[in-house]
Amino acid sequence: MKTVKVSGKTIADAIDEALRLLGTDSKENVEYTVLEEPSKGFLGFIGAKQALIEASLKPDPTEEAFLFLRNVIEAMNVEAAVEVRENGKEVEFLLSGEDIGVLIGKRGKTLDSLQYLVNLAANRQSDRYTHIVLDAENYRARRQEALVQLAHRLAEKAKRIGGEVTLEPMNARERKIIHAALQNKEGVQTHSNGAEPRRHVVITPKR
Known part of the structure; x- marks a missing residue:
């Protein structure tokens, strides 16, 4: 991490110079320590001392997460490229490669675990939360489409048999997809x- 020691007539002047040297225009991107307070000296100038600070750039959450993910992928001996894309309040890490199925895992469990660890790495030293979504070969969209189709199919089954239908355990994000898909479907209701990790969605016909 690049660190600079900077002096100035005032602490504010020293901070401005530190920002210039560190290549940023925002105080929010740096952390600093005041090593010496400024003093005017005798008669306002004799023996006057400038302020002295030590400043460094704060770790960038996205860069921290990217480096962590690259190291994990290499440790798994998987050839994969990572594209970083800003998407509103989220940051997307898009994985692609020949052996990408290894990083997805059965029903996305490996991908979900990697996403959890990547978010821990991103936010362990940051004072502002960054949410990172991990995706591989458009798996998230394909999985969502499959879940929506499953939800409607099992909703029809619940209405046909006149009893509840229990889905397999899912994580909170996938349960939310099921609930949302059937929120306005006539004749059924859902609850978790x-x-x-065995929490699941139950579809029941409305009486």
């Missing part, structure tokens, strides 16, 4: 049941 059980404790993590």
